[in-house]
Amino acid sequence: MFQLLTDFVKSAEMHMKLGTVVQDSIARVKPGIIIDAETRELPDEFVYHEFDEPELKPLVKMIQSLTDAKSITAHAFCRDVCNVIINKVTNEVRREATALLKSEFSTSMKRVILTVYALELPALRCTFEKAYASEVGLDEDRKSKKKETSRLLIQVATTLSAGIRRALQTHLDEVYSTESICAMVNKLKIKMKTKNEQQWRTRIANELLSSLDATQLADSIRQACKGHLNEVHNAFTVSLEQLCVLNSELTKPHEQLKVKMRDVFVPMVADLKVRGYALQYEIKYxxxxxxxxxxxxxxxxxxxxxxxxxxxxxxxxxxxxxxxxxxxxxxxxxxxxxxxxxxxxxxxxxxxxxxxxxxxxxxxxxxxxxxxxxKVKTDLQSLMEGASLELTSRIRMASNVASGLAALHKQGIIHGDLKPQNILVKFDESSGWSALINTCKPKAIFAPTALGEPFHIAPYLYEDSKRQRVFGDVYAFGMLLWFLCDGNCRRPDVYDKYTTRETMKIAVAEKAIRPKRPEECDSALWGLMKQCWMEEKRLTLDDILERLGI
Known part of the structure; x- marks a missing residue:
């Protein structure tokens, strides 16, 4: 978001639009300022010795030389008109510039804000709001994300608006400093010979307004926006770093506890329950x-x-x-x-x-x-070693495996070790070969097989072999599908030189090496295999069944 806004603020297009906004704003407030100058009530008397500041003495002398002190006090008049100009121009330019900023980046900002909210991380969202919309007070009872996003968007624009106001006031205070008023009054003294109050008032107001430079005001607004964005971005970065440190410290014991529960407590509880079930089965059967x-x-x-x-x-x-x-x-x-x-x-x-x-x-x-x-007599690897099966039979067995795996996933169970040795097969005279997933086998994903080092292991499992994820089963199914389509009961030849767990980790997790397309494999099956191996695709078993036509 920071880069999005700063790029927009620094653009030539933004500079041009801001200049136009400033010029139009000054033109709109000018008639009101002239009327105010012509009708402003001033004291009947003006005591010059009340202004003892040394810098005001030249101005007092000019006032005395230009007009009657009882009819108009030049210093008070100029200062009052300057204040009117500062207030009216600041309010008008700020309002229009804020509207411009909001309209120009609202679409992109909404996308950024919705992305932050979509993460469903309250701490990150709070940090974002605090930095970019410091005074935002969102209701706890939010009606919709749309309303919430709109409110935050308005608040971001409001915080920028406050920075624009400060920048405009600072710039206009410099334009209408005591020294600049002295110089202007001195110039008018040379140009004007009249002491007519009405003409003098109008001329003063016009001269004060002509001192405004739209380009300089636009630059002040841009600098204010950039300064404000840098400030809030730095605040956001610092808060985010602190949040990351805090999160890291809080998750350390949590992760340690999770590992301990998985490796110690879960097996202990499971052991007790299995013993209890064993007694029930023996009594019953x-x-x-x-x-x-x-x-x-x-x-x-x-x-x-x-x-x-x-x-x-x-x-x-x-x-x-x-x-x-x-x-x-x-x-x-x-x-x-x-x-x-x-x-x-x-x-x-x-x-x-x-x-x-x-x-x-x-x-x-x-x-x-x-x-x-x-009782099932053989497994898939043993069958493939001793028999040559038609591709249709092999694909049918792949479909059987996908169907069984989908049933497991729907019941919240990850198999975790899907490989040819864990697929059992049986033959029926009417339907031919069919496959069953061996659900009663301890996971030993890294145990060497008769084919050599296993190749069904998803990349993330090389870092944490006990982590259970759907992608692990999907990846392994993709490798099983390759094994069946290849039909030669072998490891993929791209892994021939990778013969240990460490070298397979390099090949699979670091180099992302995947098998080549089998000769008998059509485009649809090859595309399915490749998607099974791509974590970002997030295929489910229902997707796979649909692709297999089941």
């Missing part, structure tokens, strides 16, 4: 008996379900995920807390055909957790 091993990862093991009591599915349709709080060497399993938080979140998830069903869990003994999940 009975125990789970584990059969042969189906697969094993670094953090958990997947087993057949040997017996399932009264659980919702037959044992043949269940798999049991086994998680231990410690590994075989007695070291704490880092995924234990993550698993507790995940179970607490997914317990409220409504059934969706593209989300892995989790039926419940039990704790057979301390430090051991059995989770009953829908």
């Amino acid at each position: 009975g125990k789970l008996k584990v059969g042969s091993k189906l697969g094993e990862g670094s953090r958990c093991r997947i087993n057949e379900c040997k017996a399932a009591g009264n659980w919702p599915c037959l044992p043949s349709k269940l798999a049991v995920k086994v998680v231990a709080s410690e590994d075989k060497l007695g070291r704490k399993n880092e995924s234990w807390n993550e698993t507790m938080v995940t179970l607490h979140c997914i317990r409220s998830i409504k059934f969706h055909e593209n989300l892995l069903s989790v039926y419940g869990w039990v704790i057979p003994r301390p430090g051991k957790l059995y989770i009953a999940v829908e």
Whole structure:
């Protein structure tokens, strides 16, 4: 706003318009000043010795030589007319100049003010108002932003108006100083031989008015505006710096508390609730008996379900995920807390055909957790390694993932680790391959995969891997879509030389390197991928579903 106003005030266009405003204003008040001069009542007597100031003695002598002291007191008359001129010209020029400023920059100022208010930051708005509209008193019960903006706009113009008034008065006081009046009276003494009071009055008023220079007055107004704007901008800058320091100090403990809640208190509470739910599931459905091993990862093991009591599915349709709080060497399993938080979140998830069903869990003994999940034999990465699928099948699975992810987001849940290994797939004779999102998997976004260093990680996660944002899932979906369209079960070749977390951070977060367009990818899908990787686009899963035609 400061730059906007100062550029306008300094412009040649503004100088020309101000000069015209000043000339028109003087022309409008001139007839009234002449009438005032001709009709002004003055004392019948004037005692010269009352003015003992040395600078007034030459003027007193001139008065005595020009006219009769009983009929008119030249000094009093000149000074009175000067005061009339100062008041009338100041008021008229200030009013017209303020109107000019308001009309010229009102549209741009409204845009700036609305931007400040749109930030919904009361402290910043208060700082802005205090600097640019120092006396503004906005009602707490505001009817509308339009009314609020209009009021602030008027107040900004009013503060400029006060500066213009001071500048005009200062300039006119210099024009009509005692020395200048002496010089003018001396000039009139040479020019005028008449002692006719009426003529003398009119001539004095005209001479005083002719002393005004519209260009100089316009320059005074411009300088006053620039000075005022510099003053309020400096005040705003200082206040803003103080606000930033205060905000920084206030947010430090808040951020520390948030981190502590996320990393310590939330897992503790989740652990207690998961244990309570485990007891409810065991009372309701009975125990789970584990059969042969189906697969094993670094953090958990997947087993057949040997017996399932009264659980919702037959044992043949269940798999049991086994998680231990410690590994075989007695070291704490880092995924234990993550698993507790995940179970607490997914317990409220409504059934969706593209989300892995989790039926419940039990704790057979301390430090051991059995989770009953829908049995799915393979994941997307394993399928792509061993089979060549048509593009239509791959795009259908991408649509399945988008649909499941949208369901999670609508329930306020961020998946946080969307990659091929976490997408499970199953085959149906009638519909072919379909995909499900594995919702029962601790987040391990930086864990190396069979393909190498993961490439689905959004740039901001390299700074804070536990921060949950919709953009993280959207970005990862864009990478999954690339993986499916490429069809070769590999990392993008642009990341071939980036083989560690640190180098991937450089590539993704600092250099903003993104994969190249897959050969089988059409323009629409390629455009969708690129937008998924652009944070400023702020795509939602509903946008993605619409683009995929779902």
